[in-house]
Amino acid sequence: MRKISCPTLVLALVVAMAGTSWLGAQASVSAAPLDKGREAAADLNDTAGLAAFIDGIMNVHMDSFKIPGAVISIVKDGKILLAKGFGQANMEESKPVDPETSLFRIASTTKLFTWTAVMQLVEQGKIDLDADVNTYLKTVKIPATYPQPVTVHHLMTHTAGFEEGGVGYQITTDPAKLPVSISGTLAKHMPERVRPPGEMMSYSNYGTALAxxxxxxxxxxxYNDYIQKNIFDPLxxxxxxxxxxVPAALKRYEVLGYARENGRFATQPPTFEGGFRPAGSASVSAVDMAHFMIAHLQDGQYGNQRxxxxxTAQLMHAPAFKFHERLPGMALGFYELHMNGLRVISHGGADPLFNTxxxxxxxxxxxxxxxxxxxxSGGAANALTGVFFDRYYPAQETKLSPVSDELKNNVQKYAGAYQFVRSNHSKIDKFYSFMAQMNVEATSDNHLTMGSGVEQQVFAPIGPDIFQEVGGTHQIAFRTDASGEVTHLFIDFLSSEPLERRPLINQTMFWFPLLGISAFLFLTVLLGVAYRRRQIKAMPKAQRRAVRLSAATAAWALLTMAGTFTVVLNMGLVDRLSRITTALNLYLFMPILLVGLTLAMLATMVIAWKNNYWSVLKRVHFTLVALAAVVMSVFFYHWNLLGWQFG
Structure with missing residues (x-):
């Protein structure tokens, strides 16, 4: 599903940067022989040892991450080495997790079923990966925003160029609203095409639902019938x-989702994809997912079924889109990772209650x-995978290769603020990326840093536009345009979430000072009115009205600013993606009224100077307050908070 908001993605990125164990060591820059004293790889065929090892990790994680239920399956050479459940599938009934039957909601990992279905139709000659998607779409048509059409290949590599969206419609918590047609949903909630297809990856639930x-x-x-007949049944x-x-026949196997409330687990209502179900609706057991993994690892074959x-399977697994030649990229539907020198193809999924x-x-x-x-549980899988690979496929030592002085002395150009490419441009969703910013800084010794404090990572240049973590295994790379200007940032452990250089007008360092100065000016107005009540009362009517207008504007601007961060930014993820709340609808009147007050302030400012209201100093102050109101209005306009701009 991958519906995590951009601020949450930044948080996940920072958490992941705390240590290599969160995702496992990445590809080596230059491989050196293993040290003689280095622990040898454990034997993965020792299933008793594997079970004990996984038990130890999972039991610690269940306690430390406060996880109510979990499941794992591991396959090797066409066989299931391990399939085990942990904790409870239903805590009220004390029903343990069963790896064979317990249905875990796998969210965006569902996409692998969708992509597999597409490739089945490709090998049947019914779909051409390089054909315009409109060739196959009957009920929905993608507009020709750019000369280049969106192809099926673009959908599978998330390079179609769609903006991100979802506020108010991405999910539902009401089963009475189901079923919903995929075509009707996609026609109603079509995102803008914001970049030419094939140019850059931007993970898209819409694109997968379109597939x-x-x-x-x-x-x-x-869709459901196709997946059942052509994937689930043969496997x-x-x-x-x-x-x-979940259908009635499988309902008793459904794992319930829980959240912590007052120190205890409480059942939460499930979320549903509705018309976006090809992007994240599946519920599957661990053993059944083992069948699916074996089929892909054996190039499409499971037992006597294919x-x-x-x-076709090899084409699907091969690299299909690369950000940088030395970093992981995208296969057709799978995203790549480098773990301890191994190429891994992967897909995760997260919704408010499940992580996969x-x-x-x-x-x-x-x-x-x-x-x-x-x-x-957000970081639990990556932590487990990291120690698993360290035990069974330990990384080779890495050495930083010497680089030229030109590379060393050219790191300053990479410093700056970056935002996720996966963002919104045209709707209210845009505001939810306001705080989602990754800062890269250059040091005096020609290194780059990300994060701060104990979470800070330091990177040294190892080649053109690529850096290696000092004392670690992570890599980051940058993309530059024809003039040499840096445009994008790629982080190896977030291979599905590239970032782009953030323009100044999108940066918090641009808006926070302006908003802070504006808020200060508004406060001076309110304090001044309170302090000079008698003087204001004695003023001529027109001047008194102007002062009251400035006070009303200041008060309303401060209230609107407070509402922006308490009502809009602090909306719960489920509320934000499932409905337009009354509070949000009411809040959106506030910026509009502020614009009206701002226009009145500007008109009054002109009159005040023309008719010599008050002293020059007071007129200057009035002008600054009017400009502060303009700043606030521009802020709301820029971040799509001016009006009801829903997708």
């Missing part, structure tokens, strides 16, 4: 569904599926 609609309209089968996935809610031809990760290592015929039903 699911293509599956429907090309195959003639409803003997008996405890798997993309239906919402869901993809060998060449799936990792495949084709060269080792290894697959791992992990899912959690709540708690603080």
């Amino acid at each position: 699911g609609l293509i599956v429907e309209e090309v195959s003639g089968l409803e 003997n996935m008996k405890y798997a569904t993309t239906h919402e809610p 869901i993809l031809k060998q060449e 990760e799936l990792y495949l290592v084709p060269d080792k015929q290894l697959g791992m599926f992990i899912s959690y039903s709540g708690g603080e």
Whole structure:
């Protein structure tokens, strides 16, 4: 599902930067022989040792991350090495997690079913990866915003160029609103095309749902029926569904999602994808996901069944979009990672109650599926995977290769503020990226830093536009344009979330000082009116009215600013993505009224100077307050908070 808001993504990024164990060591820059004293790799075929190792990690994580339920399956060479559940599937009934039957909601990991379905139709000759998606769409048409059309290949690599969206419509918590047609949802909530296709990756739930609609309209089968018939049935996935809610026949196997309330776990209502179900509606058991992993690792074959031809599966797993030649990129539907020198193809999923990760290592015929039903499980899978790879596939030592003085002395150009490419441009959703900013700073010794305090990472240049973590294994890279200006930042452990250089008008360092100065000026107005009540009362009527206008504008501006951060920015994720709240609707009157007061202030300012109201100093102060109101109005306009701009 990957509906995590941009501020949450930044938080996840910072948490991940706390240490390499969160995602496992990444690809080596220059491989050196293992030290003689270095611990040798453990034997993965020792299933008893593997089970004990996983038990130890999971039990610690269940306690430390306050996780109510979890499941894991590990496959190797076409066999299930481990499938085990932890904790409770239903705490009220004391029902333990069963890896064979317990249905975990896997959110965006569902996309792998959608992409597999697309590739099945590709090998049947019914879909051309390089054809315009409008060739296959019957009920929805993508506008020709750019000369280049959006292709199926663009959808599968998330390079179609759609903006991000979702406020008010991405999910629902009301099962009575289901089922919802995919085509109707996509037609109603079509995002803007904001960049030419193929230029840059921007993870898109809309793009995946569009691929699911293509599956429907090309195959003639409803999406859920297609996945059941062509993936679940041949892979003997008996405890798997993309239906919402979970069908009655499987309901008793559904794992409940929990959140912590007053120190205890409390059941939370599930969220549903509705018309976006190809992007995240599936609920599956760990053993059934093991079948799916084995099929992909064996190039489409599971037992005597085949869901993809060998060449089709290999095409799907091969690199399809690269940010930088030395960093992981995108395959067709899978995103790449580098773990301890191994190429991993992966996909995760997160919704408000579940976190899931799936990792495949084709060269080792290894697959791992992990899912959690709540708690603080966001970093648990990456932590487990890191220590797993360190134990069974330990990284080789890394050495920083010497670089030229030109590279060393050219690091300043990479410093600056970056924002996630996955963002919104045209709707109210844009404001939710206001605080989502990653700062890169250059040091006096020609290094780059990200984060601060104990979470700070330091990177040294190792080649043109690429840096290696000092004392670690992570890498970051930059993209530059034809003139040499830096445009994008890529972080190896966030390969599905590239960042772009943030223009000054989007930076917090631009807005916070302006908003702070404006707030100060507004406060001086209110304090001045309170202090000079008698003087104001004695003023001529026109001047008294002007003072009262400035006080009203100042008070309203401060209230609107407070409402922006308490009503809009602090909306819960479920509320934000599932409905337009009354509070949000009412709040949106406030910036409009502020603009009206601002226009009145500007007109009064002209009159005040023309008719010599008050002293020159007081007129200057009035003018500054009017300009502060303009700043506030421009802020609301720029961040799409002026009016009801919903997707």
